[in-house]
Amino acid sequence: MQEKISQIWSILENITDPEIPVLTIVDMGIVRDVKIHNDDVEIIITPTYSGCPAMSVIATSIKMELHSFGWKNVSVTQIYSPAWTTDWMTESGRKKLKDYGIAPPVIEKRIQHLMFEKPPEVPCPRCDSVNTELISEFGSTPCKALMRCKDCLEPFDYFKCHR
Amino acid sequence: MNLYHYIVRLADNSHILGHRLAEWCGHGPFLEQDMAMTNIALDLIGQARSLYNLAAEVQNEGKTEDDIAFLRYEYEYQNFLLVEQPNGDFANTIVRQYFFSAYQLPYYKTLYENLQNKNDHHLTELRGILEKAIKEINYHLRWSGEWMIRLGNGTEESHQRMVNAVQNLYKYTGELFIADETDDTSLQSGFGVLLPEVKKDFDKSLFYIMERSGLTIPENETMQTGGKQGVHSEYLGYILAEMQYMQRAYPNSKW
Ligand SMILES: [Zn+2]
Numbered sequence: 001m002q003e004k005i006s007q008i009w010s011i012l013e014n015i016t017d018p019e020i021p022v023l024t025i026v027d028m029g030i031v032r033d034v035k036i037h038n039d040d041v042e043i044i045i046t047p048t049y050s051g052c053p054a055m056s057v058i059a060t061s062i063k064m065e066l067h068s069f070g071w072k073n074v075s076v077t078q079i080y081s082p083a084w085t086t087d088w089m090t091e092s093g094r095k096k097l098k099d100y101g102i103a104p105p106v107i108e109k110r111i112q113h114l115m116f117e118k119p120p121e122v123p124c125p126r127c128d129s130v131n132t133e134l135i136s137e138f139g140s141t142p143c144k145a146l147m148r149c150k151d152c153l154e155p156f157d158y159f160k161c162h163r
Numbered sequence: 164m165n166l167y168h169y170i171v172r173l174a175d176n177s178h179i180l181g182h183r184l185a186e187w188c189g190h191g192p193f194l195e196q197d198m199a200m201t202n203i204a205l206d207l208i209g210q211a212r213s214l215y216n217l218a219a220e221v222q223n224e225g226k227t228e229d230d231i232a233f234l235r236y237e238y239e240y241q242n243f244l245l246v247e248q249p250n251g252d253f254a255n256t257i258v259r260q261y262f263f264s265a266y267q268l269p270y271y272k273t274l275y276e277n278l279q280n281k282n283d284h285h286l287t288e289l290r291g292i293l294e295k296a297i298k299e300i301n302y303h304l305r306w307s308g309e310w311m312i313r314l315g316n317g318t319e320e321s322h323q324r325m326v327n328a329v330q331n332l333y334k335y336t337g338e339l340f341i342a343d344e345t346d347d348t349s350l351q352s353g354f355g356v357l358l359p360e361v362k363k364d365f366d367k368s369l370f371y372i373m374e375r376s377g378l379t380i381p382e383n384e385t386m387q388t389g390g391k392q393g394v395h396s397e398y399l400g401y402i403l404a405e406m407q408y409m410q411r412a413y414p415n416s417k418w
Pocket residue numbers: 124125126127128129149150151152153154
């Protein structure tokens with residue numbers, strides 16, 4: 001049983017997030033649990049954001065991938081609690097993000113609803129300078145903000161801290 | 164059946180406001196704010212989807228989130244008049260968002276607290292959805308609050324537009340705090356939210372923001388009501404006509 005479960009986890013480790021293709025759904029902390037009942041597999045996932053459009057694509061990828069390894073009855077269950085947090089992103093996930101050019105989440109101390117707070121100090125993923133500034137709180141996807149490095153002058157995506 | 168109505172009302176508010184914000188897509192005053200509004204729309208529509216899903220489960224008639232969203236008539240929608248009001252200019256959209264988020268945050272937080280230790284599968288699910296939504300609403304409130312202050316203290320024109328927007332929209336905030344049967348039954352069931360308490364939080368944050376924006380809260384305003392009972396302004400019909408077109412024209416179509 002335990003062997004089968006770890007086999008499934010290693011299959012899941014090859015499924016990538018459709019919006020950030022360098023990260024796997026395990027790196028992201030989206031997969032919360034794997035359950036086997038007889039020959040049926042149940043994968044428990046949690047969305048990053050309520051409206052994350054990637055979730056249905058992810059659920060389909062999970063089913064297709066497990067089918068190709070011979071698991072016929074696969075169900076994907078979405079749970080909301082405990083709510084996803086960037087704290088669940090793995091170390092290797094953070095490193096892959098940075099190599100891809102997206103600054104990984106920085107632990108932010110600011111209280112989310114306080115206004116005009118100083119944005120967090122985010123190191124540039126290209127040159128590691130912390131001389132960076134926020135361009136927009138919302139970037140190309142809900143989980144990212146748009147920033148700019150004032151040293152190498154490159155704009156970059158920042159994977160926002162969400163907790 | 165009351166739990167169904169209760170959840171649908173929460174969903175309708177997020178859904179309709181999400182739809183309104185999505186109308187800004189490609190029309191924002193500048194790219195970053197265009198994206199901010201569509202991102203907030205995505206959060207709200209995501210909340211609505213989770214809630215409609217749960218409502219369908221509670222109803223237990225084999226319906227889906229899509230049935231509830233696309234196959235109900237105007238009078239069956241229970242959203243506030245506030246959220247169906249047209250976008251107007253950017254100031255109007257900001258004020259509408261601020262009013263709604265300043266209500267939604269304390270409401271959701273209180274409901275989340277009240278749902279603690281409830282030994283009911285559906286209520287636990289609802290609590291999970293709220294837990295996720297609260298994180299998002301914090302952003303919405305901060306974003307709209309910052310713009311209230313920026314525009315209120317901006318140029319003469321931005322200030323005047325904000326004054327007009329507050330004048331236009333404040334009258335729709337009354338019904339947010341008037342309890343009806345659905346609210347009362349949820350209280351009797353032991354999880355509902357006391358609206359006067361939410362009103363206190365709303366007033367507090369509104370006072371804080373208005374003071375810093377150089378704006379004033381209109382006095383002696385006659386409040387408009389009806390949304391919670393399904394008596395809507397003319398705008399909702401147009402929204403639904405566009406939103407439901409596909410399901411009405413091609414029943415049961417899927418993609
Ligand atoms: Zn740099």
